[in-house]
Amino acid sequence: MNILLQGDCREHLPNYRGQIDTIITDPVWPNAPAGMFPDVPDPQQLLAETLALTDARRLVIVLRSDSDPRFLQAVPARYPFFRTQHLTYAMPGYIGRKLGGDEIAYCFGEPLPAAKGRMVIPGQGPIAQPDDRKANGHPCSRPLVHMRWLVKWWSLPGEVVCDPFMGSGTTIIAAHEMNRQYIGMEINPTYFNIAQQRLAMSHATPQLLAEEPHEQPALIEPTRRSRGKKSPTRTDE
Numbered sequence: 001m002n003i004l005l006q007g008d009c010r011e012h013l014p015n016y017r018g019q020i021d022t023i024i025t026d027p028v029w030p031n032a033p034a035g036m037f038p039d040v041p042d043p044q045q046l047l048a049e050t051l052a053l054t055d056a057r058r059l060v061i062v063l064r065s066d067s068d069p070r071f072l073q074a075v076p077a078r079y080p081f082f083r084t085q086h087l088t089y090a091m092p093g094y095i096g097r098k099l100g101g102d103e104i105a106y107c108f109g110e111p112l113p114a115a116k117g118r119m120v121i122p123g124q125g126p127i128a129q130p131d132d133r134k135a136n137g138h139p140c141s142r143p144l145v146h147m148r149w150l151v152k153w154w155s156l157p158g159e160v161v162c163d164p165f166m167g168s169g170t171t172i173i174a175a176h177e178m179n180r181q182y183i184g185m186e187i188n189p190t191y192f193n194i195a196q197q198r199l200a201m202s203h204a205t206p207q208l209l210a211e212e213p214h215e216q217p218a219l220i221e222p223t224r225r226s227r228g229k230k231s232p233t234r235t236d237e
Ligand SMILES: C[S@@+](CC[C@H](N)C(=O)[O-])C[C@H]1O[C@@H](n2cnc3c(N)ncnc32)[C@H](O)[C@@H]1O
Pocket: 007, 008, 009, 010, 026, 027, 028, 029, 037, 040, 046, 138, 140, 141, 142, 164, 165, 166, 167, 168, 169, 170, 171, 185, 186, 187, 188, 191
């Protein structure tokens, strides 16, 4: 199943009950600049109404580090909170007059089963470089490198990843590149077309990342204290 749907995600989502493994999304934030999404008067209500319609197994919601996390009261109580993951930038943007602008992924539901190279879920994603987020016509697209990393940690190859607020389609492109199935939804026809075009380019490009090799866990040199112990400490990221 690989689908892009234009329109209100609240109309589309009920058609995919029982079919979505993971929702990874960057919804309209509570502190989105005034006028950026004029058709969304209450972002929290929009998120609550949307998530009430899904039975996905896992939810990953991306907000900026200065977005009030009480916004996440929109997440249904049936999803246990798991952890946060930090998505940082080599060149942070401005929040008002101060530098900042990192994002935080709030992760709910069951994590993936543990496996080699996936024993510890890391709290820090890759640092996005300026080139990782090129202007594409959407006012707030996210870096592909961050969304790929979230796809990797929150879904397995072959599973269905959905972004009900896909904007220019970054999550969906990441899912495609990482050999997941995808369902993307976007209400704005201009942004929907951008997502379609970006995804078509991604489909036309050989997928060098298709099979994600789990990184070999780095072996930490035993310290003086632990030298002589049987097994060295492992880290997953
Ligand atoms: C923060 S943006 C997502 C940006 C995206 N992560 C990207 O990389 O381009 C949120 C998107 O949700 C869309 N949106 C708002 N209300 C919606 C609704 N009811 N159904 C579907 N999409 C909606 C907006 O038009 C906007 O493009």
